[in-house]
Amino acid sequence: AQSVAQPEDQVNVAEGNPLTVKCTYSVSGNPYLFWYVQYPNRGLQFLLKYITGDNLVKGSYGFEAEFNKSQTSFHLKKPSALVSDSALYFCAVRPRTGANNLFFGTGTRLTVIP
């Protein structure tokens, strides 16, 4: 079965420190990988995606993500956290063949402490 795991429901980090939000997946083949962010009572906003090529993907607002094929992971990172980064982050995967929809993780709430 296809699945996406975000092992941490909550991540707290001090402002200015690096942050990591973890994501692992169990999807057949080499899926497309995405990160989305959700602010309170809002829809999801696209941050970045991995399709092919360089394992380090750079996205919006200074975020980046590292694809690791052997570990089937796609962790979201940022070198220096801002208070405004506090939000709910979702990892999502989409198989290259077969299923036509995104599979979402359960979300990780990031809190950046001033």
Add this chain to the structure above:
Amino acid sequence: DGGITQSPKYLFRKEGQNVTLSCEQNLNHDAMYWYRQDPGQGLRLIYYSQIVNDFQKGDIAEGYSVSREKKESFPLTVTSAQKNPTAFYLCASSIDLGGLAKNIQYFGAGTRLSVL
């Protein structure tokens, strides 16, 4: 939230009542989706549509119905058969569903449905 408009922002449903959530997009996207978001469960796909007059069930379609009479509109009806409708509902669209699976989905701001 791009060019996707969901309305209303908040909706209340009485027992035995059907309610319809609106989703309109002006992005000229072919594919549209409805997701349900519950705390701690991420997003789950209810229905999706690749083209006008065509739609497919997602993972949790029971108790819901949709229509796609126009490219820009994909309304979702929560029927009385849906026994636990309280959730945050998100509509999304993407340029193409078929072979271009890598395309990004753009989301509306959501509708929060509660049962009276």
